Amino acid sequence: MKLYSTNNKDLRVSFQEAVFNSLPADKGLYMPEVIPQLDPAFIRNIEQYSLQDIGFTVAKALIGDDIPADALKAIVHDAINFDAPVKLLDAGMGVLELFHGPSYAFKDFGARFMSRIMGYFSQEGDQLLDVLVATSGDTGGAVALGFLGVEGTRVTILYPKGKVSKVQEEQLTTNGQNIRALEIEGTFDDCQALVKKAFNDETLNDVLRLTSANSINIARLIPQTFYYFWAYAQLKAQGVSEVVFTVPSGNFGNIGAGLLAYKMGLPVKHFVAATNVNDTVPRFLSSGAYSPKPSVQTLANAMDVGDPSNWVRIMDLFGRDLEMVRSLISTYTFNDAETKVGMQELFERYGYVACPHTAIAYLAARQYQEDAPGTYGSVFLSTAHPCKFPDAISKEAFAKVTLPQGAEALAEKEKLATVLPVDYDLFKDYLLQHK
Numbered sequence: 001m002k003l004y005s006t007n008n009k010d011l012r013v014s015f016q017e018a019v020f021n022s023l024p025a026d027k028g029l030y031m032p033e034v035i036p037q038l039d040p041a042f043i044r045n046i047e048q049y050s051l052q053d054i055g056f057t058v059a060k061a062l063i064g065d066d067i068p069a070d071a072l073k074a075i076v077h078d079a080i081n082f083d084a085p086v087k088l089l090d091a092g093m094g095v096l097e098l099f100h101g102p103s104y105a106f107k108d109f110g111a112r113f114m115s116r117i118m119g120y121f122s123q124e125g126d127q128l129l130d131v132l133v134a135t136s137g138d139t140g141g142a143v144a145l146g147f148l149g150v151e152g153t154r155v156t157i158l159y160p161k162g163k164v165s166k167v168q169e170e171q172l173t174t175n176g177q178n179i180r181a182l183e184i185e186g187t188f189d190d191c192q193a194l195v196k197k198a199f200n201d202e203t204l205n206d207v208l209r210l211t212s213a214n215s216i217n218i219a220r221l222i223p224q225t226f227y228y229f230w231a232y233a234q235l236k237a238q239g240v241s242e243v244v245f246t247v248p249s250g251n252f253g254n255i256g257a258g259l260l261a262y263k264m265g266l267p268v269k270h271f272v273a274a275t276n277v278n279d280t281v282p283r284f285l286s287s288g289a290y291s292p293k294p295s296v297q298t299l300a301n302a303m304d305v306g307d308p309s310n311w312v313r314i315m316d317l318f319g320r321d322l323e324m325v326r327s328l329i330s331t332y333t334f335n336d337a338e339t340k341v342g343m344q345e346l347f348e349r350y351g352y353v354a355c356p357h358t359a360i361a362y363l364a365a366r367q368y369q370e371d372a373p374g375t376y377g378s379v380f381l382s383t384a385h386p387c388k389f390p391d392a393i394s395k396e397a398f399a400k401v402t403l404p405q406g407a408e409a410l411a412e413k414e415k416l417a418t419v420l421p422v423d424y425d426l427f428k429d430y431l432l433q434h435k
């Protein structure tokens with residue numbers, strides 16, 4: 001697999017280089033030089049395969065010879081060791097549950113796969129790989145649990161004190177081993193600024209082998225294609241031939257993976273991008289002018305992104321042809337009041353308790369069904385388990401949430417976190433003194 005930069009079509013780097021660098025120096029994003037086409041017979045018979053079989057076939061097509069088949073198969077099976085079931089709410093509407101991994105959010109797919117790819121490329125005798133990550137909640141848990149026990153790696157997570165939910169904090173702070181949590185007395189933006197400064201600090205880079213677990217890493221995108229194929233396989237087994245996917249979107253990595261799957265030959269009728277009031281992409285698709293704005297805080301906080309970094313990847317995937325993108329992707333935007341109505345409707349109509357991100361996807365899927373009636377199967381993606389968002393969900397619905405396995409044990413574990421003010425020198429000292 002060779003990759004170019006969205007800012008420089010002539011650049012070529014190896015998969016390994018793209019994984020460790022995350023971003024090209026020109027600040028573009030890495031994209032595969034060729035989008036491989038899957039064998040049509042594989043798609044025709046896809047319902048015969050498991051999620052892991054599908055994952056291996058798709059990863060093999062993309063990554064090629066950079067990782068031998070046996071090793072890649074082992075990585076996929078080890079990383080994706082949980083299911084992603086489609087549950088039917090009614091005849092025309094299903095929900096693809098992506099929260100059955102260890103951190104109860106879809107980011108487990110990306111984080112677990114990336115950690116194992118980094119572990120694979122780290123040779124014995126290499127310097128310890130130091131992964132730095134800032135989180136507003138979900139990414140940190142997925143990265144912590146994804147890297148937990150992965151040899152040759154150490155993870156430092158910065159999270160804003162008092163601004164993540166209870167379950168999120170427990171997932172960040174109760175691991176020990178190769179995972180460290182820094183509780184920063186500031187905001188998510190402060191955490192991110194500290195991490196960015198560390199990456200640009202020469203003295204630090206001389207001493208430590210730093211890497212980022214950023215969500216734009218190509219190794220996080222690849223495994224997110226797997227569940228689109230798997231959802232299609234599950235629907236096909238039930239006789240559904242046309243599928244519309246609705247994706248709750250923030251940084252547009254998740255829907256980007258769906259579009260990559262489509263480009264590789266997955267039959268998808270249409271995509272719907274659902275956003276909260278951070279509506280930069282919907283505004284772009286209607287006006288043709290890309291004008292990012294500062295993010296606004298909402299109930300669906302993992303989607304509070306004012307300048308979605310994966311959007312250029314999507315434009316690149318379609319040769320920057322705005323009309324083509326418009327014909328394939330519809331967008332809908334919902335505010336917090338509407339999100340609450342969506343959660344309530346899911347609860348009352350189907351007894352389904354959803355997190356706010358999932359409820360936004362549900363509302364968009366419904367709206368698209370009204371705007372474009374048809375016989376297709378509509379699938380919306382559930383990106384997180386509701387137990388991660390107690391404050392956003394009504395008491396009545398939250399009382400019906402069954403905690404996933406392990407959640408109660410989590411609360412019993414000791415919190416291990418170092419509190420730091422927003423002060424770069426102190427952060428740097430911490431890193432240097434805890435080598």
Ligand SMILES: *Cc1c(COP(=O)(O)O)cnc(C)c1O
Nearest residue numbers: 138250251252253254302383384
């Ligand atoms: C990260 C996240 C999203 C947004 O996904 P993107 O790939 O950034 O579009 C949606 N929902 C949840 C629960 C998330 O954690």
